[in-house]
Amino acid sequence: MSKMGKDFKRNDEINPKETYQIIIKTAERLFMEYGYRAVSTRQIADLCGITQPALYHHFKNKQTLYVAVIEHALHHTEKDLNGILTQFTAFDDRLTQITTYMMVHFEMDMSQMFHDMQHEISPEDQQRVHQLWVKGFLMPIVTMINDGVSNGEIKNPEEIDSTSTEMAFLILNIIKSILQPSNIGSLPKNEQTAMIKHKANLIVEIFLKGISR
Amino acid sequence: MSKMGKDFKRNDEINPKETYQIIIKTAERLFMEYGYRAVSTRQIADLCGITQPALYHHFKNKQTLYVAVIEHALHHTEKDLNGILTQFTAFDDRLTQITTYMMVHFEMDMSQMFHDMQHEISPEDQQRVHQLWVKGFLMPIVTMINDGVSNGEIKNPEEIDSTSTEMAFLILNIIKSILQPSNIGSLPKNEQTAMIKHKANLIVEIFLKGISR
DNA sequence: CCTACCGATCGGTAGG
């Protein structure tokens, strides 16, 4: 291809500002699927079309990159969840929408992220990221529950010796884990959508009415 | 301590048969907490009081040890779950007991195990271990559900367009994830027990009756 | 953004 001599610049004239975003998105995909330890800085760099030391021009070290990836993902999720709360008002609609959203966007393991946060990043970063997680993930669910209680759609958590926050944790955990063992990703696109719809409805149904006869 | 000269045998006369068990238990603790990649064979060996190459006398390689650890854990769990099913017959008693059991014995991340199984071991071992997991983990729950349906204690899963197996997955996932973010391990023993009891009751309550008003 | 290279650590082997 390149026959322009020794000084040919690589990377096809890509805007250097874009490189940062490419790294973030590439690293996000790899970290979420394989975990922090299992992904090497060389893998990330290769998929971005740069050399490994070039990564260190954009990020101080691997951990800094990881934290940036998490922050990017959390901001994105926060925007989307609050969008759902704006667009829908009924509790069951909101729960269905949020469940579906999570299933579509978090095929990979969210618990992977939790594990890495606990073991691979510094306590200071842990706290920062934890706060972002509460703000972007937990609070929208808590809001949904509190609204549901106010509107008389669901029980007051206190009636069953619980709290809004504890219920929010429960919902998040159920959603996150429900699709983990079934490899939805390997299905054709239309069956995939049908499967997600079915699972989301199942969760909402059970969570609202229970399984007792 | 030892002043018997150059040929003193280390390891305090420990039965060499026991070493195998010590390795299994030590590796189980480490693998389940930190994950396959994050635990080195040297860490395991050090905690067992042997050198790293000595590990390879008992296990062909790291992956073989990991599979042995998983098999050991699954056999143990199968025995305990079936014991609960023998001892209790009512659905809500069984669910409470199993939930409590899981919380006590799986503080660590079961999803860690799932992740490692998917990414770190060979397809043949994956299949072996998957079958053991179905037999030891999933089947007892499926049995509990089917009995509950037969006794008229819970809905037939078909009524809500589901199956016993899917419901079993759901229960397992809920149980496994409910205590993940709260660090129960750091509490004093009596509060720990109270917390587990409370969470188990909450799960059973919601799972049976739902949260709808 | 590259080439060249570092020390540390990894899983695993040789030989006793």
Place this chain on the structure above:
DNA sequence: CCTACCGATCGGTAGG
């Protein structure tokens, strides 16, 4: 079960 050691790979740096 030990000492000694291997090649491979890791995160990160120097210098341009």
